[in-house]
Amino acid sequence: MNTIHIALLGYGTVGKGVYQTIKNHQSRFKALLGSEVKIAAVLVRNIERHHLPDQDVLLTTNFEDILQLPKLDVVVDAIVGSEPSFTYLQAAIKKGCHVITANKEMFAHHGGQLKALADQHQVSIGFEATVAGGIPVIQTLNTLLNINKITKLEGILNGTSNFILTKMRQEDLSFADALKLAQELGYAELDPTNDVEGIDAFYKAMILSQVVFGEQPQWNDVQRKGITEITAEKIKLFSGIGLRFKHVACLEKTETGIKCSIKPVLVSQTHPLYQVEGVQNAISIDADIVGNIAIQGPGAGMFPTASAVVEDFIHLYNPIQSTQYQEAQKKKAAAAPINWIITGEGLGQFKANVPLNSVKVLHPRVLLASGVEEDFANYVKEDPKLEYFQVFGEVNLLGKSKDNKIFIKI
Ligand SMILES: NC(=O)c1ccc[n+]([C@@H]2O[C@H](COP(=O)([O-])OP(=O)(O)OC[C@H]3O[C@@H](n4cnc5c(N)ncnc54)[C@H](OP(=O)(O)O)[C@@H]3O)[C@@H](O)[C@H]2O)c1
Structure with a gap:
C-alpha cells in the first residue's frame, strides 16, 4: 500500500491535535485514499520540551532536516507568526509538496503569494483551519461561489472575545473579570491583545475577503475596534431592550470597493449571530441566489482545528471514494x-x-x-x-x- 508522508511544523495545541487525529484515523484514510498516512517529522522550537509518542518520527528544530526527508508529500504548518512560516512553506512548495496551514497571520499576509507559487509548482494549499477553526467556512464559500454571488459576510470570528462578552452579560462580570476567567479556562492567552483588540479577527476577515472577492481591502481602510471599551453597564442597558453586543467582522462589496469593519455591534434577536454564545464562532453569508446561510461551530481548539486540517488534506488528494467504501458507509448509516x-x-x-x-x-x-x-x-x-x-x-x-x-x- 502507498504511504503519504507528512511533515508537521509545530507541536502545540494544533500540531498535537493533527498528530493524534492522523494517527487515530488510519482506517478512514486507507478507505478514502487507498494509502496509509504517516507523520514523518515534526518541527519545534524547543526540542527539550517535547516527546513524541512514536520513535520512528523525526523530531527536529532544523527545517533543513524536513526538506531533506527522503519522502515528503505534504507540509502542515501549525506554528505561530508570519515568519519563519512563510519562508518554510515557500521552500516546501518549491520542493513539490502540498501545504496546509492553520497560521492565519502568515496566510493573511502572504496567502496570495503562496497560492501563486503553488500554482506555478502544481501543488495545492489548504487553509480551512485559518478561519473559524472547525467550521468548514472556506469549503462552504468555495461551493457557493460557482453561480451564487456573495454580497455580504458577517462573522463572529474570535471565540475569546465572544466568550468574554457572553460572560459579561450572563454573569454581570466586568471586562477584566471575564478576561481573567477566559485565561483561567485556557481560552485567552496571557497577552490577550490579538483577541480582544480584534487583530485575530482582522486576519481572518482578510483571508475571507480574498476567498470571496478575490482581493483584500487596503488594510489601513479597515475599521478595527476591539471589545476593551465594552462595560458591564452598557451590556446590561442594551440587553434590557433585547440587544446583545457581538464582536463582528463584516465584509461587503460596494461600488467603491470592499468595505470591511471589525467592531462590536448590537445584534437583535432576528439576526443569525444573536444566539452565538461562548467560544463559538459563526458566519452569516448572504448570496444572491440562495439567500442567507449561517454556519456555527467551534472556532478553535485542538480537535476542531485538526478536523479542518485533515479535511483539507483529503481534499488535496481528490478522494476517489471507492464504491466499496460508499456501500459500507450506506450500510453503516442504515444499521445505526x-x-x-x-x-x-x-x-x-x-x-x-x-x-x-x-x-x-x-x-x-x-x-x-x-x-x-x-x-x-x-x-x-x-x-x-x-x-x-x-x-x-x-x-x-x-x-x-x-x-x-x-x-x-x-
Ligand atoms: N489554537 C487554536 O485553537 C488555533 C486555531 C486555529 C488556528 N490556529 C493557528 O495555528 C497555529 C498554531 O497554534 P497553536 O495554538 O497550536 O500554537 P502553540 O500551542 O503555541 O504551538 C506552536 C508550536 O509551534 C512551534 N513553533 C513556534 N515557532 C516556531 C519556529 N519558529 N520554529 C519551529 N517551531 C515553532 C512551537 O514550538 P515550541 O513548543 O518548541 O515552542 C509549538 O510547538 C497558529 O498560527 C495559530 O494562529 C490555532
Missing part, C-alpha cells in the same frame, strides 16, 4: 440505531421488537428507545393511543427501567 421517544396511554403493553436494554424510562408516559423505525412503526400501528417521535441530539436520562424490564406502571 436511532433514538426514539414513545409516548401515550398503554405503554404498559410496550412490546416493540427492540432489545430490552435499549429502552429507558424518562417519565411514566415517556420511553426512550433506540432501534430502527420499523420496530416502532409496527408497534404503534397496533395501538392508536401511542405515538413515536425520532429524537435529534442527546437526551438527559432521568431514570431507568428496573431490571431492564419494560413493563411500566401508568
Whole structure:
C-alpha cells in the first residue's frame, strides 16, 4: 500500500491535535485514499520540551532536516507568526509538496503569494483551519461561489472575545473579570491583545475577503475596534431592550470597493449571530441566489482545528471514494440505531421488537428507545393511543427501567 508522508511544523495545541487525529484515523484514510498516512517529522522550537509518542518520527528544530526527508508529500504548518512560516512553506512548495496551514497571520499576509507559487509548482494549499477553526467556512464559500454571488459576510470570528462578552452579560462580570476567567479556562492567552483588540479577527476577515472577492481591502481602510471599551453597564442597558453586543467582522462589496469593519455591534434577536454564545464562532453569508446561510461551530481548539486540517488534506488528494467504501458507509448509516421517544396511554403493553436494554424510562408516559423505525412503526400501528417521535441530539436520562424490564406502571 502507498504511504503519504507528512511533515508537521509545530507541536502545540494544533500540531498535537493533527498528530493524534492522523494517527487515530488510519482506517478512514486507507478507505478514502487507498494509502496509509504517516507523520514523518515534526518541527519545534524547543526540542527539550517535547516527546513524541512514536520513535520512528523525526523530531527536529532544523527545517533543513524536513526538506531533506527522503519522502515528503505534504507540509502542515501549525506554528505561530508570519515568519519563519512563510519562508518554510515557500521552500516546501518549491520542493513539490502540498501545504496546509492553520497560521492565519502568515496566510493573511502572504496567502496570495503562496497560492501563486503553488500554482506555478502544481501543488495545492489548504487553509480551512485559518478561519473559524472547525467550521468548514472556506469549503462552504468555495461551493457557493460557482453561480451564487456573495454580497455580504458577517462573522463572529474570535471565540475569546465572544466568550468574554457572553460572560459579561450572563454573569454581570466586568471586562477584566471575564478576561481573567477566559485565561483561567485556557481560552485567552496571557497577552490577550490579538483577541480582544480584534487583530485575530482582522486576519481572518482578510483571508475571507480574498476567498470571496478575490482581493483584500487596503488594510489601513479597515475599521478595527476591539471589545476593551465594552462595560458591564452598557451590556446590561442594551440587553434590557433585547440587544446583545457581538464582536463582528463584516465584509461587503460596494461600488467603491470592499468595505470591511471589525467592531462590536448590537445584534437583535432576528439576526443569525444573536444566539452565538461562548467560544463559538459563526458566519452569516448572504448570496444572491440562495439567500442567507449561517454556519456555527467551534472556532478553535485542538480537535476542531485538526478536523479542518485533515479535511483539507483529503481534499488535496481528490478522494476517489471507492464504491466499496460508499456501500459500507450506506450500510453503516442504515444499521445505526436511532433514538426514539414513545409516548401515550398503554405503554404498559410496550412490546416493540427492540432489545430490552435499549429502552429507558424518562417519565411514566415517556420511553426512550433506540432501534430502527420499523420496530416502532409496527408497534404503534397496533395501538392508536401511542405515538413515536425520532429524537435529534442527546437526551438527559432521568431514570431507568428496573431490571431492564419494560413493563411500566401508568
Ligand atoms: N489554537 C487554536 O485553537 C488555533 C486555531 C486555529 C488556528 N490556529 C493557528 O495555528 C497555529 C498554531 O497554534 P497553536 O495554538 O497550536 O500554537 P502553540 O500551542 O503555541 O504551538 C506552536 C508550536 O509551534 C512551534 N513553533 C513556534 N515557532 C516556531 C519556529 N519558529 N520554529 C519551529 N517551531 C515553532 C512551537 O514550538 P515550541 O513548543 O518548541 O515552542 C509549538 O510547538 C497558529 O498560527 C495559530 O494562529 C490555532
